[in-house]
Amino acid sequence: MTQENTNPLSQRLIHDILPFADAFYDTYLTSVVDREVFRRAVYLAKNPYDLAQVPGLTPGERSVLEGERTLNPLKQSKALKVVTLVTACAAITQGWQQSSINASSLRWQAEIRGTDYWIHHRILAGLVDAAPWLSGSLV
Structure with missing residues (x-):
């Protein structure tokens, strides 16, 4: 994998990322999205291919995320x-x-x-x- 394709969050521990994500949420997103939904998005941004690492992922969300990778866009x-x-x-x-x-x-x-x-x-x-x-x- 080349340098420009590397996910910068993949090299960080989730415990290092979450305080920054929470601060961003508190500053910009409190009236936009639920905190737990945003936290699940942070886990997915870190590693979008490992759904098992996302705490609180609902069956519906899991189904949609799995389908997003496998379904034909049509x-x-x-x-x-x-x-x-x-x-x-x-x-x-x-x-x-x-x-x-x-x-x-x-x-x-x-x-x-x-x-x-x-x-x-x-x-x-x-x-x-x-x-x-x-x-x-x-x-």
């Missing part, structure tokens, strides 16, 4: 395919949004009611620029 669940499709559509919308709508924002504001109007109505201008995102969230 045989994934319908829910995963839907998430992938929605994410791809969101990426397309984001690219369109950034390249066309936001780039021309000042131009359309000048053409419609003049720039002075929009200086005093920034929220309305923001809603117009955000229309693709707002409509996409309805889906």
